[in-house]
Amino acid sequence: MADQSMELNYGIDDKPPLLESITLGFQHYLTMFGSTVAIPLILSGPLGLKDKPGELGLLIGTMFFISGGTTLLQTTFGNRLPIVQGGTFSFLAPTIAICSMATLADAGWEVRMQHIQGAIIVGAIFEIIIGYTGLVGRMLKWVGPVTIAPTIALIGLCLFKFGAPEAGRHWGIGGLTIALLVIFSQYLRKTHRAFELFPILMAILVAWGVAALCTMTGYFGPEHPAYVSTANLGPAPWVRVPYPFQWGMPQFGVAATVGILAGYIASMVESIGDYYACARLSGAPIPDSKVVNKGIGMEGVGCLIAGIFGTGNGTTSYSENIGAIGLTRVGSRFVVQMGASIMLVLGVVGKFGALFTTIPQPIVGGMYCAMFGMIASVGLSNLQFINLNSARNLFIIGFAFFMGLSVPEYFNANPLEFSESWKWLADILNTLGKTGMAVGAFSALIFDNTIPGTPEERGLTAWGHGS
Numbered sequence: 001m002a003d004q005s006m007e008l009n010y011g012i013d014d015k016p017p018l019l020e021s022i023t024l025g026f027q028h029y030l031t032m033f034g035s036t037v038a039i040p041l042i043l044s045g046p047l048g049l050k051d052k053p054g055e056l057g058l059l060i061g062t063m064f065f066i067s068g069g070t071t072l073l074q075t076t077f078g079n080r081l082p083i084v085q086g087g088t089f090s091f092l093a094p095t096i097a098i099c100s101m102a103t104l105a106d107a108g109w110e111v112r113m114q115h116i117q118g119a120i121i122v123g124a125i126f127e128i129i130i131g132y133t134g135l136v137g138r139m140l141k142w143v144g145p146v147t148i149a150p151t152i153a154l155i156g157l158c159l160f161k162f163g164a165p166e167a168g169r170h171w172g173i174g175g176l177t178i179a180l181l182v183i184f185s186q187y188l189r190k191t192h193r194a195f196e197l198f199p200i201l202m203a204i205l206v207a208w209g210v211a212a213l214c215t216m217t218g219y220f221g222p223e224h225p226a227y228v229s230t231a232n233l234g235p236a237p238w239v240r241v242p243y244p245f246q247w248g249m250p251q252f253g254v255a256a257t258v259g260i261l262a263g264y265i266a267s268m269v270e271s272i273g274d275y276y277a278c279a280r281l282s283g284a285p286i287p288d289s290k291v292v293n294k295g296i297g298m299e300g301v302g303c304l305i306a307g308i309f310g311t312g313n314g315t316t317s318y319s320e321n322i323g324a325i326g327l328t329r330v331g332s333r334f335v336v337q338m339g340a341s342i343m344l345v346l347g348v349v350g351k352f353g354a355l356f357t358t359i360p361q362p363i364v365g366g367m368y369c370a371m372f373g374m375i376a377s378v379g380l381s382n383l384q385f386i387n388l389n390s391a392r393n394l395f396i397i398g399f400a401f402f403m404g405l406s407v408p409e410y411f412n413a414n415p416l417e418f419s420e421s422w423k424w425l426a427d428i429l430n431t432l433g434k435t436g437m438a439v440g441a442f443s444a445l446i447f448d449n450t451i452p453g454t455p456e457e458r459g460l461t462a463w464g465h466g467s
Contacts, residue, residue: 009196010332011283012082020197024330025339027201029346031324031371032086033356036063039087039313046099047312048109054235055109057354062242063087063311065347070302070315071340075333078298079291082325082336083278085302088316090266091120093434094259095312097427101255110247117250117307119260120314124303127264131297136268137289143272145385145459146393146448150400151273151441152379155319156372157405158436163372166365169225177207177366185327185370199327200367207363226360236354242347247310259427264303266435267316268296273437274317277378281322282331286463323371326378385459393457396447404440407433 010016016024040059043049049056063086070085098104098119099112130136167174184199194202208228214220215228222229275287275295287295295317302315325331346352386393411433418426432438448458455461 007329008283008331009329010335012331012333014332015334016330016332021332021335021338022342023201024197024328024332024335025337025342027198027328028084028321028324028336028339029342030204030356031200031320031367032067032084032318033359035089035318035320036067036086037357039063039089039092042092043095043312046096047112052109053232057232057236057350058240059312060357061240061347061350061353062246062309063313064343064353065242066302066306066309066311066315068340068343068347070305071343072337073301074295074298075337075340079275079287079295080333081275081278081284081287081291081295082282082331082333083274084318084321084336084339085299085315086318087311087313088263088267090270090316090435091260091263091313093430094263094427097259098256111251113247113310113312114249114251115253115256116312117247117310118252119256120303120307121250122252122257123260123264124300124307124314126261127268127300127303128297130268131293131295131300134289134293136272136296137293140289140292142445142449144448144463145382146396147441147444148273148276149379149382150397150404150444151269151437152277152382153376154379154401154404154437154440155270155273156323156375156379158408159319159368159372163365163369167362167369169365170360170362173207173211173226173360174362174366176210177203177363178369180206181327181367181370197328197330200324204359204363204367207366208359211360211363226362228358228360230358232354232357233351236350238351239348240350242309244308245310250307255424258424262428262432263314266432266438267299267314269438269441270319271296271299271317273379273441274319274322276382277375278317278322278325280378280381281325284331319375320368320371322378323374326374327370385462387457390453390457392451392453396444396451399447400440400444403443404436407439408436
């Protein structure tokens with residue numbers, strides 16, 4: 001049954017008035033903007049685009065265009081949850097590794113992109129098979145609240161480096177964003193409908209406006225972390241429609257493909273957790289195997305499209321937008337589809353996309369502080385289904401949380417280094433080891449299915465998985 005414990009302004013099947021839906025959808029667009037832009041910005045160095053702002057702008061536009069299209073596919077034909085599809089950080093480590101391969105050391109950025117595209121396309125076929133053959137759904141009988149709770153919570157907690165450290169680049173602007181988000185979404189939400197529906201949008205616009213004013217008056221100089229730079233606006237074209245193989249035909253290599261598969265595994269684990277979080281916040285039924293199969297299969301289709309168009313990345317479910325659903329209490333599928341339509345249109349308007357690259361990083365960090373915290377608490381809310389007086393459950397959950405936070409720190413400081421012939425294995429292990437939600441999920445999954453416990457104790461009965 002759907003979880004009715006959370007009061008919603010709009011449920012999953014509700015259709016708010018068109019103008020309101022467009023505005024709420026635009027809010028989703030703003031919410032995922034920071035992460036979507038961050039991926040090509042991070043990859044610009046390894047790809048060789050640091051000094052090519054025009055090409056980088058085209059890559060950013062392609063990311064948004066594909067995100068809009070794949071979100072429409074997922075919400076219409078996939079799992080049909082109000083969940084946004086966009087770039088994934090899980091692919092960054094293997095993608096950077098591909099760019100650093102000896103054979104690509106002197107290659108142009110288009111050649112590096114072609115090798116990345118080839119690896120993503122092969123990995124996408126793997127994900128499509130895993131999803132649409134039902135393999136993921138058949139695994140769900142081993143996945144209960146004890147596994148899902150730390151997995152979802154770690155999605156939020158493992159991103160702590162993008163929260164206060166980014167907001168703290170300038171606590172005046174970052175702190176203002178956090179304060180406005182809290183005030184609008186919690187204290188003032190009952191005073192006016194605008195605060196209830198658009199707390200994120202309003203907080204961003206106010207903080208962005210303050211930063212812009214400080215920039216115009218000269219209070220924030222070009223080196224200031226909250227400086228509103230318009231440098232990206234000039235090189236951006238007004239209109240450009242992305243097209244398949246725009247950077248050239250993909251190149252297929254075994255080493256690149258094996259490395260990127262680790263990113264796919266981590267992405268699928270994260271997405272399954274996202275489905276449960278999104279369903280709980282939007283008032284949808286707990287996802288069954290059919291929903292999960294269709295969702296993962298469609299994410300594979302989305303990655304295939306991303307590989308064909310050349311985003312340098314794949315697509316996955318966005319945790320940020322699940323946090324936005326929690327803050328706004330708007331779980332409408334129609335709203336997310338409106339946001340996806342906006343992404344499609346604005347993905348071809350280069351100037352508009354470039355405008356939002358002027359949002360200072362402290363504002364993005366402040367926004368994440370509120371939203372990722374909401375995701376962590378949604379994960380913890382799944383513990384209501386289990387017996388919290390059980391020493392077995394407490395051990396598994398505590399161990400999964402600690403290892404999910406601790407192991408990535410170890411791998412970041414001490415990445416594995418094998419001989420050249422086994423480098424592919426090191427890439428896989430390093431990628432998985434640096435992914436906190438994957439470490440937590442695998443830890444909880446193994447112990448929850450090997451340490452004796454009753455279905456009632458494990459929460460499987462409450463979920464309908466008990467025998």
